Amino acid sequence: MHTYNTSRRRIRPAAGIGLTAAALIAVAGCSPDESPGGTTADATSTSGSATTSAPASTAHNEADVEFTSTMIGHHRQAVMMAELVEGRTDNAELIALASTIEKAQDAEIEQMEDRLESWGEPGDDHGDMGHGDMGSRDMGHDGHSAMPGMLTPDQMAALRDARGGEFDRLWLEGMIRHHEGAIAMADAVLADGVNPATKALAQEVKRTQQAEIDQMKGMLGQS
Incomplete structure (x- = not known):
């Protein structure tokens, strides 16, 4: 058992x-x-x-591509203008503003180049242009619409040749027009674009560059 x-x-x-x-x-x-x-x-x-x-997060249309590709060229001229500041003025506020613009727009250029690559779109064609040539081109890649606010070759040449108070005036007036052009481009993609990241960048361009316009107008003694 x-x-x-x-x-x-x-x-x-x-x-x-x-x-x-x-x-x-x-x-x-x-x-x-x-x-x-x-x-x-x-x-x-x-x-x-x-x-x-x-x-949905990567969807984009022609307005998004146009803004991104042309704004790269637009930003590059602003960076060139910022680089001209060294040795041409002792205005501490202008020097600091130029440094801020250069750093911010360099970062945005990289962001936009990465976005175009992710979309399989060709990049902006201004990359190899010199300081003088950038002012002579106001078109984006593949014949996109003109970029508002771009300085002409003569305006860029005058800026390079100026010093002291004259440089400050030309630089501030030129950068105000340049920023106003960027805001117009941002308004266009906000109206017609569909890509969330692109529209977020456009909103940031409007916010920061309008604040800088207000600052520069104050520096010129404008209301």
């Missing part, structure tokens, strides 16, 4: 394990529609929704 009972006690746990394993196999073998509470089906549905909504 002892031997029999002992063997029974040893067998029961094994039988329980077998039943548990069988139950797990049965659950694993369920189709998605038969899973408890529809968990698998729900997960599949959620995943499908995420996949469907993902392209």
